[in-house]
Amino acid sequence: MSTESTTPITTQRVHWDLNYDVHLGATWGRFMQGLTEQRILANRCPECSRVFVPPQAYCESCFVKTDEWLELPPEGVVEAFTVAWQGFRGGPTPPYAIAGIRLDGASTLLMHYVGGLDLGNPHTVREQIGPGTRVRAVWAEQRSGQILDIAHFEKI
Numbered sequence: 001m002s003t004e005s006t007t008p009i010t011t012q013r014v015h016w017d018l019n020y021d022v023h024l025g026a027t028w029g030r031f032m033q034g035l036t037e038q039r040i041l042a043n044r045c046p047e048c049s050r051v052f053v054p055p056q057a058y059c060e061s062c063f064v065k066t067d068e069w070l071e072l073p074p075e076g077v078v079e080a081f082t083v084a085w086q087g088f089r090g091g092p093t094p095p096y097a098i099a100g101i102r103l104d105g106a107s108t109l110l111m112h113y114v115g116g117l118d119l120g121n122p123h124t125v126r127e128q129i130g131p132g133t134r135v136r137a138v139w140a141e142q143r144s145g146q147i148l149d150i151a152h153f154e155k156i
């Protein structure tokens with residue numbers, strides 16, 4: 001019996017449906033607690049003075065703990081953005097916009113949704129949320145200590 005002409009099976013469909021708890025650690029735990037109170041907490045490196053949001057337990061440049069905390073305003077500027085035209089399972093209904101937002105006083109970008117835009121015409125998106133656009137956080141009515149306690153950002 002020859003097996004040369006048979007096509008090998010290369011994939012098999014499986015189903016995973018998992019619920020699990022993610023251990024946040026002290027730094028992200030404090031950040032998430034702040035979100036429940038509509039506060040955006042950041043921390044600062046004592047060596048290079050960069051301000052991280054989301055906060056980091058240590059500065060990857062200076063190799064020191066970043067345990068000086070501060071609260072940032074819920075406003076900032078869009079530095080980069082993209083629009084998702086295709087949906088992902090468990091994600092929002094497309095189209096939706098995601099931006100890298102530099103909150104006032106932050107050295108890093110916070111990635112988040114930008115709502116309230118007219119995404120019907122791709123050619124007008126840049127005019128609406130191009131780099132330099134000022135945005136502010138819109139808080140979720142129900143907050144439980146997750147990044148979506150900020151429902152999205154909107155243009156100011």
Ligand SMILES: [Zn+2]
Nearest residue numbers: 045048059062
């Ligand atoms: Zn540093």
